[in-house]
Amino acid sequence: MTQARLHKLLTVVIAGTLAGLVLATAALPLALVLGLGFSTLAAPYSELPEHLVTPPTAQRSTLYAADGTTEITSFYEENRADVPLTEVAPVMRQAILAAEDARFYDHSGVDLRGIARAFTANRSGPVRQGASTLTMQYVRNVLSSDPTLSEEQRKAASEISTARKIQEIRYALALERELDKDEILGRYLNIVYFGAGAYGVATASRRYFSKAPADLTLAEAALLAGLVQSPHTDDPIHGDADAALRRRGYVLDRMVETGAVAPAEADRAQAEGLALKPSVQPDDCAAVPEERNDWAFFCDYFTDWWNRQPAFGASVDERQRTLRRGGFRIVSSLDPDVQRDTQDRVLAVYGTHSPHALPTAVVQPGTGRILAMAVNRTYGLAPNPPGQENRPHTVNQLVAGGDGIDGYQAGSTFKIFTVLAALEAGFPLDTRFVAPSRIVTGWPVDGPTSCGGRWCPANADPASMDGEHTMWTAFGRSVNTYFVWLAEQVGMDRVVAMAERLGIVLRADEDARRARYGARQWGPFVLGVAATTPLDLATAYATVAAEGVRCTPLPVSMIVDRGGRPLDAARPDCRRVLDADVARAAADVARCPVGDQSAYGRCDGGTAAGLRTRAGRPVIGKTGSSEGYGTETVVVATPQLVVASMAANPDDPRDPAGKTVQARMVEMAAGIVATALRGQPVRDFTRPSETIARWGTGRRAGD
Incomplete structure (x- = not known):
């Protein structure tokens, strides 16, 4: 056995044993911990699953008007949108590391010092500490949100067990050999849940502050980083402002300890109020902005069209899951100017309360693209x-x-x-x-x-x-x-x-x-x-x-998947039917x-x-x-x-x-x-x- 192989095995054994003890002290009987731990350690070393390198996380799909910029609505099960690490404010990166894994750039995926600290803390006091590195958290998040897995498999990925913890350790060690630290940090920030329905830092920064993640301030970044530990209980939008502020203070203190910010900067940030500016990401056609309510009839037709396309799945349910998890950028055929003019002219004939409706369609010969769908109804x-x-x-x-x-x-x-x-x-x-x-x-x-x-x-x-x-x-x-x-x-x-x-x-x-x-x-x-x-x-x-x-x-x-590849489903379906x-x-x-x-x-x-x-x-x-x-x-x-x-x-x-x-x-x-x-x-x-x-x-x- 090579020295590197031996070192890896020892790391797994030591970390797995300590992790089992941490869990045991927190929640599990010792006999169960030891039984699961040793049986799992005896199993062959698992290689890294491909989906951990390229996680198939559920991401929202967004529907735009024909100009490619005016958003009509979005479709999602989890409100998530990926963003490169370079588009995340440095202060946000520092805040998440201070809150979740200050030694992230020093360990190789498993922090033995952190596991030992958690073991000691859990034995001596009522406050329980976790032993997961940021890399291990990323592994758990990927497995628990993988849309290709069954509901039972996703639940198993976050259960409290020594077997699951040891699997995380193995995968974390393997992952750190495949990806560099910045790649792992970027993936983590795109997958972690921040509460209030916001998955990933891009969605969270818009959900809480209506801004891009690149524009977050120190106080805002510390608040978001603090939500990760308990996103369901510390949510400031839904009445947990005090808990969120306490967590923000903890993150700011940790940032001072790690040298990320000076004490005076942290004090100024702590003195700021929450200053929330929440926004809601629209979901489905009923969420089309009120000022463009007439576009919702087009949106409704789009969803019906999508549900009839075999390229997106074998059934309507499967096609809907594809839409709501696939992270597609969909540029529709709806021309905002033609739609606006058509709707105005329809309403000039009949008002919305008229018993008579005037449904009107505008299409493009040679492509079939629908430029407008108007009717005098809400x-x-x-x-x-x-x-x-x-x-x-x-x-x-x-x-x-x-x-x-x-x-x-x-x-x-x-x-x-x-x-x-x-x-x-x-x-x-x-x-x-x-x-x-x-x-x-x-x-x-x-x-x-x-x-x-x-x-x-x-x-x-x-x-x-x-x-x-x-x-x-x-x-x-x-x-x-x-x-x-x-x-x-x-x-x-x-x-x-x-x-x-x-x-x-x-x-x-x-x-x-x-x-x-x-x-x-x-x-x-x-x-x-x-x-x-x-x-x-x-x-x-x-x-x-x-x-x-x-x-x-x-x-x-145009339909572009999350990898930037255009799909053939957006091409016109035309054939000659007449001489x-x-x-x-x-x-x-x-x-x-x-x-x-x-x-x-x-x-x-x-x-x-x-x-x-x-x-x-x-x-x-x-x-x-x-x-x-x-x-x-x-x-x-x-x-x-x-x-x-x-x-x-x-x-x-x-x-x-x-x-x-x-x-x-x-x-x-x-x-x-x-x-x-x-x-x-x-x-x-x-x-x-x-x-x-x-x-x-x-x-x-x-x-």
């Missing part, structure tokens, strides 16, 4: 009046749907899916049909729109809608009977499938059942009777604006409703004819009204931006939004586009081929 769980589940407070996802929110009928905005299905089936844009005021279809239906058991919808304004039309003019004037006829030619199953292909999620049970088992007979789907959401609708029109590339809605632009020429042709048709002009000059009339002028750039889009104007919808898109907004009463579908609100919604959507894209290049839509347009040679009804 995010929170405060009680509402009876019968008003979502007014004025709610945490329900009115913009994106889910958790009981199926969505709202989008009306004629769904006609775009008939256009696309027809184009794919070989019908050109110049397909002509003499649209009657009412059309009797072959689809069975009951109710007021039934003619002898067959669905027979009518045009809303026969004077401007009846007569011969192409896809351009029929889409611009929103001619119901034209698109009902066209859908019959194409096949309703193709129309329904097209909507789902472009991102429409049929959340209502009845809608999902019809799509799966009765799509061929679901004629009213043409006119937007299925429930949808602004985010789904924006995704569908963004697919057209991006020339057939559909991108899954994405609430992030580019088909998408360009649909976009050419969609110029007509919003006052733009098709590449072939074929637009003639539009339901929102002034929108292009107000937006100040080429746009496509559509308006929609459900039966009886129960809901109103506006979608407007450019190659860079899509806005989708829907007016409805989410608590009572029988309460119509009314026709008049549509004009205000058009004005709102145009304003969002104009403001969001101010200063950005003006981009136009690509002209579709003459083959798909077949200008002047389009097929007619009966061809």
Whole structure:
């Protein structure tokens, strides 16, 4: 056996025996101590576990706005954030060493002198002293907080036993051979608990004093260092100020003894009051700052998105643990300026106490990134009046749907899916049909729109809608009977499938059942009777604006793990779902409703004819009204931006939004586009081929 090996073994034996005696004097029967101690000492020497070198401590994840600096909120089980030792004030380092391990730079992980002192003190008086060096404390903290271990394993790491103490000694000795002293001190300061929910010095300095650890004063550092021994009982924020001050005085005295500070400096620090300036680290979406409460709806969507990503775990519970322990820096897609402008414009239409909601989504074609999610509601769980589940407070996802929110009928905005299905089936844009005021279809239906058991919808304004039309003019004037006829030619199953292909999620049970088992007979789907959401609708029109590339809605632009590595989960999830020429042709048709002009000059009339002028750039889009104007919808898109907004009463579908609100919604959507894209290049839509347009040679009804 080498001399170094023998020295190491002797150190373990002596330290383990003394440690057992210290524990025995403090808490354990002598026979138990000796039994555990000798059996453990007889075991082979343990090598250093990897997680002690790179501890997998739980750290909070922080969600930022798209600017990368404005914090939205954070997510954590333990409020912790690592900081380099160079960013910790020297006085804080001195204070923690004076309080916990004055001989830290002199021993090799185990302080035999300190163990002997503790043994003597514990035999002679009622005050119990520990024998753990700072390195041993670090080992215990890592093992007791390792998120990869079970709850039982973490509890075992801090139990009072000789076996556990000897394991600490072994690991501490091994650790000091792997890391230098400053590395161990830095890791210790990042893992130790300071009370009041603050783990690590960076979080503690902000929790107690609202400042960075580099800016701590002597009095502040001594206070924090004093909390480590009894963080639950000496917490000055929650009524233990006297105990905290006594501990601060002890630390200052120890700093004088070690020569870290002069007696006069310690006296001045001791004369200072607590001078606390506590701050609370926000946790989860309910903790989004009040002045940005509307951002919480976006935050809520982000957490739902995270819970659906298999990259973060095999189950929702596992993905949540990953978020709350992983220490991720998450830069979201939320643009503060676009969100602020969108929210202001929404509130200008409806106030938070209005029975009608105006959920609005703004997305980016080609990436799916969500730039804004606004609605005239307050995010929170405060009680509402009876019968008003979502007014004025709610945490329900009115913009994106889910958790009981199926969505709202989008009306004629769904006609775009008939256009696309027809184009794919070989019908050109110049397909002509003499649209009657009412059309009797072959689809069975009951109710007021039934003619002898067959669905027979009518045009809303026969004077401007009846007569011969192409896809351009029929889409611009929103001619119901034209698109009902066209859908019959194409096949309703193709129309329904097209909507789902472009991102429409049929959340209502009845809608999902019809799509799966009765799509061929679901004629009213043409006119937007299925429930949808602004985010789904924006995704569908963004697919057209991006020339057939559909991108899954994405609430992030960058995710960086605690090691500084960017994760692939933040990349856009996009794929081509339409031929580019088909998408360009649909976009050419969609110029007509919003006052733009098709590449072939074929637009003639539009339901929102002034929108292009107000937006100040080429746009496509559509308006929609459900039966009886129960809901109103506006979608407007450019190659860079899509806005989708829907007016409805989410608590009572029988309460119509009314026709008049549509004009205000058009004005709102145009304003969002104009403001969001101010200063950005003006981009136009690509002209579709003459083959798909077949200008002047389009097929007619009966061809």
